[in-house]
Amino acid sequence: MSRQALILRYAGFAVLATLANLGVQRLVLLGGDSGIVFALAVGTGTLAGLVVKYVLDKRWIFFDDATGLRAHGRKFTLYTVMGIVTTAIFWGTETAFWLIWHTDAMRETGAVIGLMVGYVIKYNLDRRFVFTNARLGATP
Incomplete structure (x- = not known):
């Protein structure tokens, strides 16, 4: 894979992970606007984004089998x-x-x-x- 393709793929995966993070946050925030719900939204969103990015990086950036x-x-x-x-x-x-x-x-x-x-x-x-x-x- 060329350097440019790797950079584009890596950036695209960062965008996907960000969208997963924010999407999960929005879903959790449907449950209310208290501090506890906000903290839960940030935590679950971060975890979702982290898992998505890990799976994509592992397979499609580092080709780790x-x-x-x-x-x-x-x-x-x-x-x-x-x-x-x-x-x-x-x-x-x-x-x-x-x-x-x-x-x-x-x-x-x-x-x-x-x-x-x-x-x-x-x-x-x-x-x-x-x-x-x-x-x-x-x-x-």
Whole structure:
């Protein structure tokens, strides 16, 4: 797979995971608007997006054919930890832009920059630490 195809596929999967996250959040939020319902919506949405992205990345980005509960459990745990690291980059960049400029436009600019940097780092962390036995189609 070419580098460009890999980047487009990875970006497309990020969009799908985001849509899954937000879709699940909206479904849960139909149950009310309390703080508990909101926290449940964010948590279940995040989990849904994480699972969708893991399944797609495992199969279509890293071409990892490992099976079994043990292999999936270990990889999914590592995948989640790498996501925590890169989420901190995203949230940090978004927050920094908000604190500096105090506008929604700049906050969202920071969010987009943070997401782009985070996803590049996440790909490399996943390639190095999560999908170590995978057959890669390309190296961005």
